[in-house]
Amino acid sequence: MKGILKKYNLLNIQKEVSRIQYELLILTEIRKVEVATGINLMSGLEELNRIYGEKARIRISEHLREMRNTSQEYLHIHTHPENSPPSPEDIKIFLQTKEIKFMIIFGLMNATYFMSKKDTFDISEEQIKKSLYDNMQTLEEAEKYSKKYNETKDIKYIEDLFERTWSVTCAEFGINFHIIKGGI
Ligand SMILES: [Zn+2]
Numbered sequence: 781m782k783g784i785l786k787k788y789n790l791l792n793i794q795k796e797v798s799r800i801q802y803e804l805l806i807l808t809e810i811r812k813v814e815v816a817t818g819i820n821l822m823s824g825l826e827e828l829n830r831i832y833g834e835k836a837r838i839r840i841s842e843h844l845r846e847m848r849n850t851s852q853e854y855l856h857i858h859t860h861p862e863n864s865p866p867s868p869e870d871i872k873i874f875l876q877t878k879e880i881k882f883m884i885i886f887g888l889m890n891a892t893y894f895m896s897k898k899d900t901f902d903i904s905e906e907q908i909k910k911s912l913y914d915n916m917q918t919l920e921e922a923e924k925y926s927k928k929y930n931e932t933k934d935i936k937y938i939e940d941l942f943e944r945t946w947s948v949t950c951a952e953f954g955i956n957f958h959i960i961k962g963g964i
Contacts, residue, residue: 790882797855800857801892804886817830822853853881871895871950
């Protein structure tokens with residue numbers, strides 16, 4: 781994880797990310813809920829209110845209201861208790877919210893999913909809508925795999941499938957995507 785943070789010039793928030801990861805995973809494990817929060821990249825501090833929600837039903841829209849029109853950039857963080865990779869909804873929110881520059885999703889089985897917008901990412905709302913429409917099939921396929929992922933015991937097979945599906949999807953959207961094994 782340190783390598784990834786370094787690659788994206790985020791070493792200044794490494795301690796904050798580690799602290800949040802530790803706290804969120806404990807909360808997720810104890811309360812069996814998803815937790816979401818965010819770091820303001822300017823201050824380097826956790827400035828969004830923590831949100832708790834049922835698995836896959838977290839209401840990130842509360843964060844969107846907090847972030848929108850602040851002219852600040854954020855690293856958005858949430859947990860996936862089932863350890864599933866980013867959902868189509870996650871990628872939509874990531875694309876449509878210009879304030880979110882990075883997204884980290886922590887699974888419970890030591891997998892971390894990291895998304896970053898490339899510097900060249902400058903897509904209008906119109907283009908995002910078209911892009912989402914054009915890629916809906918891939919997104920739906922990914923969601924289908926996501927459900928399978930939660931039911932299957934053949935984790936390795938599905939993990940490989942995911943890595944391929946999401947890498948392609950993200951590349952089309954101008955997003956860098958990494959799966960990081962192990963903790964921070
Ligand atoms: Zn998610």
